[in-house]
Amino acid sequence: MKTLITGGTVITMDPALGDLTRGDVLIEDGRITEVAPHIDAPDAEVIDASERIVMPGxxxxxxxxxxxxxxxxxxxxxxxxxxxxxxxxxxxxxxxxxxxxxxxxxxxxxxxxxxxxxxxxxxxxxxxxxxxxxxxxxxxxxxxxxxxxxxxxxxxxxxxxxxxxxxxxxxxxxxxxxxxxxxxxxxxxxxxxxxxxxxxxxxxxxxxxxxxxxxxxxxxxxxxxxxxxxxxxxxxxxxxxxxxxxxxxxxxxxxxxxxxxxxxxxxxxxxxxxxxxxxxxxxxxxxxxxxxxxxxxxxxxxxxxxxxxxxxxxxxxxxxxxxxxxxxMGLAHRTGSLTPGKDADIIILRTDDLTIFPVTAPAGSIVSQGHPGLVHTVLAAGRVVKHDGVLVGVDLPALRERLMASRDRIAAAADVALDGTWEPMPTA
Missing domain, CATH: 3.20.20.140 (Metal-dependent hydrolases)
Structure with missing residues:
Protein backbone atom coordinates (compact mmCIF):
# COMPACT_ATOMS: atom_id res chain seq x y z
CA MET A 1 0.00 0.00 0.00
CA LYS A 2 1.29 3.46 -0.94
CA THR A 3 0.33 6.85 0.45
CA LEU A 4 1.54 10.18 -0.91
CA ILE A 5 1.42 13.27 1.26
CA THR A 6 1.71 16.09 -1.19
CA GLY A 7 2.09 19.86 -1.35
CA GLY A 8 2.91 20.68 2.27
CA THR A 9 5.69 22.59 3.97
CA VAL A 10 7.85 19.67 5.11
CA ILE A 11 9.95 19.88 8.28
CA THR A 12 11.93 16.65 8.18
CA MET A 13 14.14 17.05 11.31
CA ASP A 14 16.74 15.19 9.23
CA PRO A 15 19.81 17.43 8.73
CA ALA A 16 20.63 15.75 5.44
CA LEU A 17 17.17 16.49 4.03
CA GLY A 18 16.40 19.83 5.68
CA ASP A 19 13.06 21.55 5.14
CA LEU A 20 11.05 21.78 1.95
CA THR A 21 8.93 24.87 1.35
CA ARG A 22 6.80 22.68 -0.86
CA GLY A 23 7.37 18.93 -0.67
CA ASP A 24 6.01 15.41 -0.89
CA VAL A 25 6.40 12.38 1.36
CA LEU A 26 5.89 8.87 -0.02
CA ILE A 27 4.91 6.03 2.31
CA GLU A 28 4.94 2.34 1.46
CA ASP A 29 3.83 -0.40 3.86
CA GLY A 30 3.97 1.93 6.83
CA ARG A 31 7.45 3.35 6.20
CA ILE A 32 8.75 6.48 4.57
CA THR A 33 10.39 5.68 1.25
CA GLU A 34 11.02 9.11 -0.25
CA VAL A 35 10.96 12.80 0.63
CA ALA A 36 11.37 15.25 -2.25
CA PRO A 37 10.03 18.51 -3.73
CA HIS A 38 7.87 16.45 -6.08
CA ILE A 39 7.19 12.71 -6.24
CA ASP A 40 5.34 10.88 -9.02
CA ALA A 41 3.32 8.04 -7.51
CA PRO A 42 0.18 7.56 -9.63
CA ASP A 43 -0.77 4.38 -7.78
CA ALA A 44 -0.67 5.96 -4.31
CA GLU A 45 -3.53 7.17 -2.15
CA VAL A 46 -3.11 10.95 -1.91
CA ILE A 47 -3.30 13.14 1.18
CA ASP A 48 -3.42 16.81 0.18
CA ALA A 49 -1.21 18.80 2.56
CA SER A 50 -1.42 22.17 0.82
CA GLU A 51 -1.72 24.95 3.40
CA ARG A 52 -0.34 22.47 5.93
CA ILE A 53 2.92 21.72 7.75
CA VAL A 54 4.12 18.12 7.56
CA MET A 55 6.48 17.04 10.33
CA PRO A 56 7.44 14.05 12.50
CA GLY A 57 5.03 13.12 15.26
CA MET A 329 13.95 5.60 24.03
CA GLY A 330 16.18 3.60 21.71
CA LEU A 331 13.86 4.34 18.79
CA ALA A 332 15.91 6.76 16.70
CA HIS A 333 16.09 4.14 13.94
CA ARG A 334 12.28 3.95 13.82
CA THR A 335 10.88 7.42 14.43
CA GLY A 336 11.60 11.07 15.25
CA SER A 337 12.36 12.37 11.74
CA LEU A 338 10.98 12.09 8.23
CA THR A 339 13.87 9.95 7.07
CA PRO A 340 13.37 7.31 4.39
CA GLY A 341 13.38 3.91 6.06
CA LYS A 342 11.75 5.11 9.28
CA ASP A 343 8.16 4.47 10.29
CA ALA A 344 5.71 6.97 8.87
CA ASP A 345 4.90 8.63 12.20
CA ILE A 346 3.74 11.94 10.82
CA ILE A 347 1.54 14.85 11.84
CA ILE A 348 -0.01 17.38 9.50
CA LEU A 349 -0.74 20.81 10.99
CA ARG A 350 -3.13 23.43 9.72
CA THR A 351 -1.62 26.77 8.72
CA ASP A 352 -4.89 28.48 7.80
CA ASP A 353 -6.17 28.69 11.37
CA LEU A 354 -6.35 32.30 12.59
CA THR A 355 -4.22 31.46 15.64
CA ILE A 356 -1.22 30.70 13.44
CA PHE A 357 -1.94 32.38 10.07
CA PRO A 358 0.11 33.64 8.31
CA VAL A 359 2.97 31.21 8.88
CA THR A 360 6.15 33.09 8.11
CA ALA A 361 8.64 30.92 10.01
CA PRO A 362 7.25 27.37 10.34
CA ALA A 363 9.43 26.13 13.21
CA GLY A 364 8.92 29.33 15.17
CA SER A 365 5.18 29.27 14.56
CA ILE A 366 4.88 25.70 15.85
CA VAL A 367 6.80 26.47 19.02
CA SER A 368 5.33 29.89 19.75
CA GLN A 369 1.77 29.60 18.44
CA GLY A 370 1.11 25.87 18.11
CA HIS A 371 -1.76 24.08 19.86
CA PRO A 372 -3.65 20.77 19.48
CA GLY A 373 -6.38 22.38 17.41
CA LEU A 374 -3.91 22.64 14.54
CA VAL A 375 -3.41 18.86 14.36
CA HIS A 376 -5.41 18.02 11.26
CA THR A 377 -4.05 14.55 10.45
CA VAL A 378 -1.96 11.99 12.31
CA LEU A 379 -0.33 8.91 10.80
CA ALA A 380 1.12 6.18 13.01
CA ALA A 381 3.36 3.79 11.06
CA GLY A 382 1.56 4.94 7.92
CA ARG A 383 -1.94 4.36 9.27
CA VAL A 384 -4.21 7.40 9.37
CA VAL A 385 -5.43 7.54 12.97
CA LYS A 386 -6.71 11.11 12.94
CA HIS A 387 -8.16 12.96 9.97
CA ASP A 388 -9.76 16.37 9.62
CA GLY A 389 -9.29 16.90 13.35
CA VAL A 390 -11.11 13.72 14.42
CA LEU A 391 -9.69 10.43 15.73
CA VAL A 392 -10.53 7.59 13.38
CA GLY A 393 -12.53 4.59 14.60
CA VAL A 394 -12.79 5.77 18.22
CA ASP A 395 -16.13 5.90 20.06
CA LEU A 396 -15.30 8.92 22.18
CA PRO A 397 -18.78 9.41 23.71
CA ALA A 398 -18.70 5.88 25.16
CA LEU A 399 -15.13 6.28 26.38
CA ARG A 400 -15.93 9.63 27.98
CA GLU A 401 -18.76 8.01 29.93
CA ARG A 402 -16.43 5.28 31.18
CA LEU A 403 -13.79 7.79 32.26
CA MET A 404 -16.33 9.94 34.10
CA ALA A 405 -17.76 6.90 35.85
CA SER A 406 -14.27 5.85 36.87
CA ARG A 407 -13.42 9.29 38.24
CA ASP A 408 -16.68 9.64 40.14
CA ARG A 409 -16.46 6.16 41.69
CA ILE A 410 -12.85 6.65 42.83
CA ALA A 411 -13.60 10.12 44.21
CA ALA A 412 -16.58 8.81 46.18
CA ALA A 413 -14.56 5.91 47.57
CA ALA A 414 -11.70 8.25 48.53
CA ASP A 415 -14.10 10.90 49.86
CA VAL A 416 -12.62 13.76 47.83
CA ALA A 417 -14.47 16.72 46.35
CA LEU A 418 -14.65 17.31 42.61
CA ASP A 419 -15.71 20.95 42.77
CA GLY A 420 -12.24 22.52 42.79
CA THR A 421 -11.95 22.66 46.59
CA TRP A 422 -9.88 19.49 47.05
CA GLU A 423 -6.61 20.51 48.69
CA PRO A 424 -4.79 17.42 49.94
CA MET A 425 -2.77 17.90 53.10
CA PRO A 426 0.61 16.15 52.88
CA THR A 427 1.42 13.86 55.76
CA ALA A 428 4.37 14.74 57.96
Missing part, protein backbone atom coordinates in the same frame (compact mmCIF):
# COMPACT_ATOMS: atom_id res chain seq x y z
CA UNK A 58 6.02 14.26 18.74
CA UNK A 59 7.73 11.84 21.13
CA UNK A 60 6.83 12.07 24.84
CA UNK A 61 9.21 9.99 26.96
CA UNK A 62 7.56 10.35 30.39
CA UNK A 63 3.83 10.45 31.17
CA UNK A 64 1.71 8.88 33.92
CA UNK A 65 -1.40 8.11 31.89
CA UNK A 66 -3.25 6.26 34.66
CA UNK A 67 -4.06 9.66 36.27
CA UNK A 68 -6.07 10.99 33.31
CA UNK A 69 -9.44 10.81 35.09
CA UNK A 70 -8.31 13.51 37.51
CA UNK A 71 -7.31 15.98 34.81
CA UNK A 72 -6.99 19.51 36.18
CA UNK A 73 -7.67 18.54 39.79
CA UNK A 74 -4.11 19.38 40.79
CA UNK A 75 -3.68 22.67 38.98
CA UNK A 76 -2.93 24.42 42.29
CA UNK A 77 -1.07 21.59 44.03
CA UNK A 78 2.51 21.47 45.19
CA UNK A 79 4.47 18.27 44.72
CA UNK A 80 3.75 17.01 48.27
CA UNK A 81 0.04 17.64 47.68
CA UNK A 82 0.14 15.79 44.36
CA UNK A 83 1.93 12.86 45.96
CA UNK A 84 -0.57 12.70 48.81
CA UNK A 85 -3.54 12.97 46.47
CA UNK A 86 -2.56 10.60 43.70
CA UNK A 87 -0.50 7.99 45.50
CA UNK A 88 -2.03 7.90 48.97
CA UNK A 89 -5.62 9.05 48.49
CA UNK A 90 -7.00 7.86 45.15
CA UNK A 91 -4.56 5.18 43.98
CA UNK A 92 -5.65 2.58 46.56
CA UNK A 93 -9.15 2.71 45.04
CA UNK A 94 -8.06 2.09 41.43
CA UNK A 95 -9.40 -1.12 39.87
CA UNK A 96 -7.97 -2.63 36.68
CA UNK A 97 -10.86 -1.01 34.77
CA UNK A 98 -9.87 2.39 36.15
CA UNK A 99 -6.28 1.83 35.03
CA UNK A 100 -7.47 0.70 31.60
CA UNK A 101 -9.78 3.62 30.84
CA UNK A 102 -7.40 6.22 32.28
CA UNK A 103 -4.46 4.87 30.31
CA UNK A 104 -6.47 4.50 27.10
CA UNK A 105 -7.88 8.03 27.26
CA UNK A 106 -4.47 9.43 28.16
CA UNK A 107 -2.90 7.72 25.15
CA UNK A 108 -5.71 8.85 22.85
CA UNK A 109 -5.34 12.42 24.10
CA UNK A 110 -1.63 12.31 23.32
CA UNK A 111 -2.32 10.95 19.85
CA UNK A 112 -5.03 13.56 19.26
CA UNK A 113 -2.49 16.31 20.02
CA UNK A 114 0.20 14.85 17.75
CA UNK A 115 2.19 12.55 20.05
CA UNK A 116 2.79 9.44 17.94
CA UNK A 117 5.24 7.81 20.40
CA UNK A 118 4.70 7.88 24.16
CA UNK A 119 6.33 6.29 27.20
CA UNK A 120 3.73 5.49 29.84
CA UNK A 121 5.45 5.57 33.25
CA UNK A 122 3.27 3.16 35.24
CA UNK A 123 3.45 3.51 39.03
CA UNK A 124 -0.04 2.50 40.06
CA UNK A 125 1.30 -0.97 40.88
CA UNK A 126 -1.15 -3.16 42.80
CA UNK A 127 -1.85 -6.47 41.02
CA UNK A 128 -0.95 -8.25 37.82
CA UNK A 129 -4.46 -7.42 36.59
CA UNK A 130 -3.71 -3.71 36.93
CA UNK A 131 -0.51 -4.12 34.89
CA UNK A 132 -2.33 -6.13 32.24
CA UNK A 133 -5.03 -3.45 32.02
CA UNK A 134 -2.43 -0.80 31.29
CA UNK A 135 -0.79 -2.95 28.63
CA UNK A 136 -4.20 -3.68 27.07
CA UNK A 137 -5.02 0.04 26.94
CA UNK A 138 -1.76 0.86 25.17
CA UNK A 139 -2.36 -2.02 22.79
CA UNK A 140 -5.89 -0.84 22.00
CA UNK A 141 -4.74 2.71 21.25
CA UNK A 142 -3.06 3.42 17.91
CA UNK A 143 0.51 4.63 17.83
CA UNK A 144 3.76 3.42 19.32
CA UNK A 145 3.96 3.17 23.11
CA UNK A 146 6.53 2.13 25.67
CA UNK A 147 5.18 0.59 28.87
CA UNK A 148 7.57 1.68 31.60
CA UNK A 149 6.86 -0.62 34.51
CA UNK A 150 7.72 0.58 38.00
CA UNK A 151 6.95 -0.96 41.36
CA UNK A 152 5.03 2.02 42.68
CA UNK A 153 5.73 5.22 44.55
CA UNK A 154 7.30 4.86 47.96
CA UNK A 155 7.77 1.09 47.91
CA UNK A 156 10.86 -1.11 47.77
CA UNK A 157 8.97 -4.19 46.58
CA UNK A 158 10.93 -6.29 44.06
CA UNK A 159 10.08 -5.79 40.38
CA UNK A 160 11.96 -8.68 38.78
CA UNK A 161 9.03 -11.09 38.51
CA UNK A 162 6.66 -8.42 37.21
CA UNK A 163 9.14 -7.23 34.60
CA UNK A 164 9.76 -10.75 33.32
CA UNK A 165 6.04 -11.56 33.27
CA UNK A 166 5.12 -8.46 31.26
CA UNK A 167 8.14 -8.95 28.99
CA UNK A 168 6.79 -12.39 28.12
CA UNK A 169 3.35 -10.91 27.34
CA UNK A 170 4.93 -8.42 24.94
CA UNK A 171 7.37 -10.85 23.30
CA UNK A 172 6.92 -10.97 19.56
CA UNK A 173 7.37 -7.30 18.74
CA UNK A 174 4.57 -4.98 17.76
CA UNK A 175 3.85 -1.40 18.69
CA UNK A 176 4.39 -1.78 22.46
CA UNK A 177 7.87 -1.91 23.96
CA UNK A 178 8.84 -2.44 27.60
CA UNK A 179 11.05 -0.28 29.81
CA UNK A 180 11.99 -0.40 33.48
CA UNK A 181 10.80 2.36 35.78
CA UNK A 182 13.60 2.53 38.32
CA UNK A 183 13.04 3.98 41.79
CA UNK A 184 16.68 4.86 42.47
CA UNK A 185 19.02 4.38 45.39
CA UNK A 186 17.41 7.12 47.50
CA UNK A 187 14.25 4.98 47.64
CA UNK A 188 15.58 1.44 47.69
CA UNK A 189 19.29 1.54 48.48
CA UNK A 190 22.12 0.96 46.07
CA UNK A 191 21.93 -2.86 46.15
CA UNK A 192 18.35 -2.89 44.86
CA UNK A 193 19.23 -0.25 42.26
CA UNK A 194 22.10 -2.44 41.07
CA UNK A 195 19.81 -5.47 40.77
CA UNK A 196 17.29 -3.49 38.74
CA UNK A 197 19.93 -2.15 36.36
CA UNK A 198 21.40 -5.64 35.96
CA UNK A 199 17.92 -6.91 35.11
CA UNK A 200 17.44 -4.17 32.52
CA UNK A 201 20.84 -5.00 31.01
CA UNK A 202 19.95 -8.68 30.83
CA UNK A 203 16.59 -8.07 29.14
CA UNK A 204 17.74 -5.25 26.89
CA UNK A 205 15.40 -2.67 28.43
CA UNK A 206 15.66 1.09 28.60
CA UNK A 207 15.56 2.62 32.10
CA UNK A 208 13.70 5.71 33.29
CA UNK A 209 14.56 7.23 36.67
CA UNK A 210 13.02 10.18 38.52
CA UNK A 211 16.09 12.07 39.76
CA UNK A 212 14.78 13.81 42.86
CA UNK A 213 17.90 15.01 44.66
CA UNK A 214 21.56 15.84 44.16
CA UNK A 215 23.86 12.89 44.75
CA UNK A 216 21.73 10.26 43.02
CA UNK A 217 23.73 10.34 39.80
CA UNK A 218 27.03 10.43 41.69
CA UNK A 219 26.07 7.35 43.70
CA UNK A 220 25.13 5.45 40.55
CA UNK A 221 28.38 6.52 38.86
CA UNK A 222 30.49 5.46 41.85
CA UNK A 223 29.00 1.96 41.56
CA UNK A 224 29.44 1.85 37.76
CA UNK A 225 25.66 1.84 37.26
CA UNK A 226 25.19 4.65 34.75
CA UNK A 227 24.15 3.42 31.31
CA UNK A 228 23.45 4.92 27.90
CA UNK A 229 20.06 3.24 28.23
CA UNK A 230 19.08 5.44 31.20
CA UNK A 231 16.91 8.54 31.03
CA UNK A 232 16.91 10.74 34.10
CA UNK A 233 13.65 12.62 34.66
CA UNK A 234 13.49 16.18 36.06
CA UNK A 235 16.83 16.33 37.97
CA UNK A 236 16.08 19.88 39.10
CA UNK A 237 18.81 21.30 41.29
CA UNK A 238 21.58 18.81 40.52
CA UNK A 239 24.96 20.21 39.59
CA UNK A 240 26.79 20.45 36.31
CA UNK A 241 29.14 17.70 37.48
CA UNK A 242 26.32 15.15 37.75
CA UNK A 243 24.84 16.23 34.42
CA UNK A 244 28.24 15.63 32.84
CA UNK A 245 28.25 12.15 34.36
CA UNK A 246 24.99 11.49 32.53
CA UNK A 247 26.43 12.90 29.31
CA UNK A 248 29.64 10.88 29.61
CA UNK A 249 27.58 7.71 30.04
CA UNK A 250 25.53 8.54 26.93
CA UNK A 251 22.40 8.84 29.07
CA UNK A 252 19.49 11.24 28.52
CA UNK A 253 17.52 13.82 30.47
CA UNK A 254 13.73 14.31 30.27
CA UNK A 255 12.39 17.73 31.24
CA UNK A 256 8.73 18.31 32.21
CA UNK A 257 8.74 22.10 32.52
CA UNK A 258 5.11 22.82 33.36
CA UNK A 259 5.03 20.39 36.28
CA UNK A 260 8.52 21.33 37.47
CA UNK A 261 7.76 25.04 37.62
CA UNK A 262 4.25 24.73 39.06
CA UNK A 263 5.02 22.12 41.70
CA UNK A 264 8.11 23.85 43.02
CA UNK A 265 10.83 21.56 41.67
CA UNK A 266 12.83 24.54 40.44
CA UNK A 267 13.81 25.91 37.05
CA UNK A 268 13.91 23.37 34.20
CA UNK A 269 17.43 22.06 33.58
CA UNK A 270 17.48 22.79 29.85
CA UNK A 271 20.40 25.19 29.77
CA UNK A 272 22.57 23.30 32.24
CA UNK A 273 21.91 20.09 30.32
CA UNK A 274 23.20 21.73 27.15
CA UNK A 275 26.25 23.02 29.05
CA UNK A 276 26.95 19.45 30.14
CA UNK A 277 26.77 18.08 26.60
CA UNK A 278 23.28 16.58 26.89
CA UNK A 279 20.56 17.07 24.31
CA UNK A 280 17.44 17.55 26.43
CA UNK A 281 14.19 15.73 25.78
CA UNK A 282 10.68 16.80 26.75
CA UNK A 283 7.74 15.16 28.48
CA UNK A 284 4.32 15.97 29.89
CA UNK A 285 4.44 14.10 33.24
CA UNK A 286 0.84 14.23 34.51
CA UNK A 287 -2.43 15.90 33.50
CA UNK A 288 -3.92 16.51 36.96
CA UNK A 289 -1.35 19.32 37.11
CA UNK A 290 -0.43 20.26 33.52
CA UNK A 291 -1.70 20.28 29.97
CA UNK A 292 -1.33 17.03 28.08
CA UNK A 293 -0.06 18.41 24.76
CA UNK A 294 3.51 18.89 23.58
CA UNK A 295 2.84 22.37 22.19
CA UNK A 296 2.41 23.75 25.71
CA UNK A 297 5.56 21.97 26.83
CA UNK A 298 7.54 23.42 23.94
CA UNK A 299 6.37 26.92 24.74
CA UNK A 300 7.10 26.71 28.47
CA UNK A 301 10.56 25.23 27.90
CA UNK A 302 11.37 27.91 25.34
CA UNK A 303 10.16 30.83 27.45
CA UNK A 304 11.80 29.61 30.66
CA UNK A 305 15.23 29.18 29.12
CA UNK A 306 15.10 32.25 26.87
CA UNK A 307 14.25 34.26 29.97
CA UNK A 308 17.52 33.12 31.54
CA UNK A 309 20.06 33.43 28.74
CA UNK A 310 18.32 33.78 25.38
CA UNK A 311 20.22 30.92 23.84
CA UNK A 312 17.59 28.51 22.47
CA UNK A 313 16.11 28.54 18.98
CA UNK A 314 12.76 27.14 17.90
CA UNK A 315 14.48 24.39 15.94
CA UNK A 316 16.21 23.21 19.14
CA UNK A 317 12.85 22.75 20.81
CA UNK A 318 11.47 20.71 17.92
CA UNK A 319 14.52 18.47 18.17
CA UNK A 320 13.99 17.96 21.90
CA UNK A 321 10.44 16.71 21.23
CA UNK A 322 11.21 14.52 18.21
CA UNK A 323 14.66 13.15 17.32
CA UNK A 324 16.23 13.60 20.77
CA UNK A 325 13.33 11.98 22.59
CA UNK A 326 13.22 9.11 20.11
CA UNK A 327 16.93 8.48 20.69
CA UNK A 328 16.41 8.46 24.46
Missing amino acids: FVDNHRHAWQTAFRGAGSDWTFPQWSQAMHHTVKPHYTPEDVYIGTLMGRLEALHSGVTTMLDWYHVAQTHAHEDAAVAALTDAPGRSVFCLGAGWGTDAPVEDDIRRVRDILTGGGRIDLALGMRGPSHTGIDTAAREIKLADELGLRISLHVEAPGTITELAEHNLLRHTLTGVHANGIGLDELRMLADAGASLSISPDVELKMGFGAPMTGLALDAGLRPTLSIDDVPSAGGDMFSTLRTTFAAQRGIDGRLRSRDLLGFATVNAAAS
